[in-house]
Amino acid sequence: MSHITWTTETLYEELKSVTLGGNICLYTPEICETLVPKINRINTLKKEKNAIILAHSYVVPEIVRCVADYVGDSYGLSKQAKNTTADTIIFSAVKFMAETAKLLNPSKNVYIPGTFNGCSLADSITTHDIKQLKKKYPNYVFMCYINTTAAVKAECDVCVTSSNVYDIAEKIDSNYIYFLPDKLMGKNLINELKRRNCHKTIRYWDGSCYVHEEYNPEMIDYVRLKHPNISVLAHPECSPDIVDRADYTGSTSQIINHVKDTSHDSYFLLTECGLTSRLQTEIPNKKFVGTCTMCKYMKANSLDNIEAVLKSPTEAQNISIDSETRHKAIHCIEKMFELAE
Numbered sequence: 001m002s003h004i005t006w007t008t009e010t011l012y013e014e015l016k017s018v019t020l021g022g023n024i025c026l027y028t029p030e031i032c033e034t035l036v037p038k039i040n041r042i043n044t045l046k047k048e049k050n051a052i053i054l055a056h057s058y059v060v061p062e063i064v065r066c067v068a069d070y071v072g073d074s075y076g077l078s079k080q081a082k083n084t085t086a087d088t089i090i091f092s093a094v095k096f097m098a099e100t101a102k103l104l105n106p107s108k109n110v111y112i113p114g115t116f117n118g119c120s121l122a123d124s125i126t127t128h129d130i131k132q133l134k135k136k137y138p139n140y141v142f143m144c145y146i147n148t149t150a151a152v153k154a155e156c157d158v159c160v161t162s163s164n165v166y167d168i169a170e171k172i173d174s175n176y177i178y179f180l181p182d183k184l185m186g187k188n189l190i191n192e193l194k195r196r197n198c199h200k201t202i203r204y205w206d207g208s209c210y211v212h213e214e215y216n217p218e219m220i221d222y223v224r225l226k227h228p229n230i231s232v233l234a235h236p237e238c239s240p241d242i243v244d245r246a247d248y249t250g251s252t253s254q255i256i257n258h259v260k261d262t263s264h265d266s267y268f269l270l271t272e273c274g275l276t277s278r279l280q281t282e283i284p285n286k287k288f289v290g291t292c293t294m295c296k297y298m299k300a301n302s303l304d305n306i307e308a309v310l311k312s313p314t315e316a317q318n319i320s321i322d323s324e325t326r327h328k329a330i331h332c333i334e335k336m337f338e339l340a341e
């Protein structure tokens with residue numbers, strides 16, 4: 001709700017249901033009092049600069065609930081970036097996502113607030129790696145997860161997100177797919193295609209998300225012991241062991257819709273804790289058993305660096321992509337939109 005003027009009371013009311021336990025997610029009236037002036041200044045600055053803030057669900061609740069114009073997963077954010085009429089896009093997430101916004105909006109200013117940019121998946125593969133792989137596997141279609149740099153996308157045939165990876169792999173007009181960079185999603189892809197009776201040869205790169213690979217089946221067993229009727233929801237970046245034990249697996253948007261559409265006693269989300277915080281504020285009448293597993297890259301976004309980038313962006317915060325890379329990478333993203341629709 002970036003259109004309203006916040007007060008300490010309204011902000012505390014909005015965020016008090018966040019109860020994951022980490023200091024970063026502790027909202028007392030005193031903390032809310034310090035946040036309110038920053039939030040209101042950001043919302044005023046946005047109007048003055050004709051800027052929008054796109055935020056991933058994994059960033060902190062005060063960004064998600066109070067200054068973001070759109071909150072979503074990679075696919076939803078890409079679509080918003082494609083359709084916006086704003087002059088400036090502030091991408092409160094990680095760098096590869098801001099690059100996707102820039103690819104879709106080359107004439108707009110796209111800035112990333114945090115300077116601690118990265119992602120353990122996107123950083124796991126380089127263009128040199130892909131060129132080598134293409135020599136080794138010349139008959140394969142190269143399908144990249146959206147968690148890749150623009151330069152890596154430029155070397156691939158089609159991009160996917162966690163919400164459309166299985167459907168697009170099924171639709172691709174080839175029986176040979178090289179999926180990169182997430183090995184855990186690659187294994188889940190193989191299992192899901194088998195379940196769908198779709199016979200394709202899938203190879204995958206050795207990357208992983210350092211947040212999602214931490215979950216282990218014992219965590220689920222322990223939580224189920226304590227909460228026998230709990231519904232366990234996992235992200236496809238988790239290992240197949242987790243996906244097999246979960247009651248539902250989906251992208252962050254799919255998980256949100258699933259929670260909204262079902263009525264279990266409680267939910268245990270095996271994904272970055274920002275999603276649980278988001279749901280605790282959006283659906284306060286439902287119970288969530290939290291995991292405090294933070295992505296250091298997503299949590300590098302703050303009200304302070306959003307305000308700073310709106311006032312005076314630095315060169316390091318400006319996303320720029322050379323025209324040759326853009327030309328090749330956009331094809332990879334457009335192919336995803338074409339196959340996903």
Ligand code: SF4
Binds near residue numbers: 120121210272
């Ligand atoms: S949660 Fe994992 S995949 Fe997402 S940005 Fe962080 S490191 Fe990358």
